[in-house]
């Protein structure tokens with residue numbers, strides 16, 4: 001009984017302590033106009049992000065928001081963005097941008113909110 005309670009607390013502790021990680025790549029990612037582009041990002045440790053709030057934005061606009069287990073596309077990105085919702089459970093909050101355009105070049109910010117924890121990471125693109 002004691003053990004169960006302890007494990008429960010331990011998982012709560014983990015849930016509230018995570019960082020966002022964008023894996024560093026050895027070579028610059030290449031993308032062709034019109035192709036799909038994935039901006040990788042995951043939680044560390046790899047805990048589930050299913051119940052969290054995930055916001056992706058560029059320097060001026062909302063790209064995509066995941067809240068209450070629903071994905072809302074930013075108006076300027078309608079029909080062009082998605083998250084790998086089946087991978088949120090593994091803490092994978094990567095963004096997929098379809099039909100890459102020149103105007104997509106720039107910085108992307110990912111913000112993940114869980115209870116009292118808020119983490120940001122910026123992916124620079126030039």
Ligand SMILES: *[C@@H]1O[C@H](CO)[C@@H](O)[C@H](O)[C@H]1NC(C)=O
Pocket residue numbers: 058059060061076077103104105106107
């Ligand atoms: C953000 O994305 C929108 C839609 O593609 C674009 O019009 C805008 O210029 C972008 N902002 C920046 C700072 O890149």
Ligand SMILES: *[C@@H]1O[C@H](CO)[C@@H](O)[C@H](O)[C@H]1NC(C)=O
Pocket residue numbers: 038040041042084087092093094
């Ligand atoms: C997250 O999912 C994307 C899309 O399948 C994949 O490209 C990426 O490698 C995954 N990241 C991790 C850390 O598993």
Ligand SMILES: *[C@@H]1O[C@H](CO)[C@@H](O)[C@H](O)[C@H]1NC(C)=O
Pocket residue numbers: 109111119120
């Ligand atoms: C995270 O991003 C939000 C929205 O872009 C911003 O208001 C906040 O100051 C950022 N926090 C940090 C720690 O960078």
